Amino acid sequence: MKRKIMHLATASIVATAVLAAGCQTIDPYTGETKTASATKGAAIGAGAGALLGILTGDDSKDRRKRALIGAGVGALAGGAVGNYMDQQEAELRQRLAGSGVSVTRVGDEILLNMPGNITFQTDSSDLNPQFFDVLNSVSLVLEEYDKTVVEVVGHTDSTGSAEYNQALSERRAATVATYLANRDIDRQRILAFGQGEMQPVADNSTAAGRAANRRVELTLSPITT
Template identity: 40%
Template sequence: MQLPTSIRPLALGASVVAALLASGCADMQMPQMSPTARNTAIGAGVGGVAGAAIGRDTKGAAIGAGLGALGGYVWSQHMEQKKQAMERATVGTGVAVSQTPDNQLKLNIPSDISFDTGRADIKPNLRPILDQFASGLSSQPNTEVRIVGHTDNTGSDAINDPLSQRRADAARDYLAARGVDPRRIMTSGRGEHEPVADNSTEAGRAKNRRVEIFLGERSNVATGPGIQGTPVR
């Protein structure tokens, strides 16, 4: 059975992504391909599927493939070093430092060291962590920062949504004052809408009151010439 013409690029793109993901899981099958190249190729395949879904034609798939190639993050030596530095800087603080599946560095910062209840003023315990996070970023122009504020379900959206945004903005302003280009920092406030724990208990609400900071480094393909990103091998 033949697929309709409008669906063929989507199916082809999906097949490419599946093949790339499968082959990417075993380095022995593509020993000559670096992690950066694999990430870019997979991103291009995903973008191709998205482009086909939007455009429903080969042209849409081609555009999507280009966007996918531009959209990926790379886990470089710089990113690994930053992760290790943040792990050292946050020992005993309750801050969770991790690498996300799409190669971003994530800091999950609980409210007991970040902000007092109902306020958006950065607490003293958070400042050295943000100082360490900002260190070196001014010399890494291919990095991007995303800050997301969250609250528990106490209070209304009219209170929680702007409060979570103000907290994210406060962290952005602190980083900007320490040399990070504010144009490279995106902020958002999610209020109570993305809980990670049960809001019916105090322990759960405490986990939901948090700020998440993400750091991503674009690959050389995404940022153009002059940007150096050495993949971890």
Template identity: 45%
Template structure:
């Protein structure tokens, strides 16, 4: 009975954390923090695992203990990505690179005017400065995977754009590696013209589609 009460207290603490809200300092909007959201997700997962392990009476206690342990794990991942996001926003402020959070993923959108010349795959000096900052954070948060995605507009042949986007993704990947980021954490993929984020009917839209994205996510 005492074990059951302790487990209940633990899960109550985790779920109270998961119910907390936070205000995004960049948008001014309030919502559940990523740390708290991770704790809630972890708690639910842990509860399921805990409930499976044991007989009828053990399942109740197992669910509670599993929820508490899972909540701490999920909250830890969310907190890790929160801190990394804050560092990236600080480092990349006023560089022209946007930082977007999507669950436990952080997306860095590097527009083409920051990274490459027209039809070129050689990094500009400005791009190197940006990637120096990204590498600095990536080395500090070394449990993160970096997926580098190259994209183009629809000007020219599809095969040419695919090859150009791959060369650009490779250039970004190679530079990050040269700055000390472990190569096993980096992958580079070119998508050519297949993943536009705006209409290719206007120059402004095509400019948005010419980009390199670095998507950071937890290794585990």
């Protein structure tokens, strides 16, 4: 899915550094030897800040995929794409069952809708503690399916100014992206930006509608030739 990105931002996010441990495995989709990193714990809290760069432009996702292929990540082709995404979707549904996160398949992409009631407190970009388990589960899947690019998009309701909401949505997207990166997901696989109040999914004139609009969406796309 293509989105017009309206704002370039870099956000300061508090993160705990993690170390990667590698071992050689065989990729079940391509037969290639790859290095699989052991999953490490990570948390967002008070401490030293980290900066997350944000790519912009209608083709930002495609440019990131090309860069990853150029760096030797490898790519999927033909019937392997559908099989790869089918298995990834099934594992996400299993791990996220009962979490409040919806899993939607759109062609060869998977959309994870993470509502505001489980992600952030009102007017805050600090992760809710109960959201850690959700992101940990997503990280485990992304680590296994390493030919996937992750687009993290923050959204708000229409309360407050458009400029404030835009900045808040960017901070929230960057927080989620940084958490994933600190769970051993290659930063080059992650894009993050905010859409503020520009893409509501419900009526902002009602409390329920505003709650639905305060969300973070993750779109998972395969790296293909």
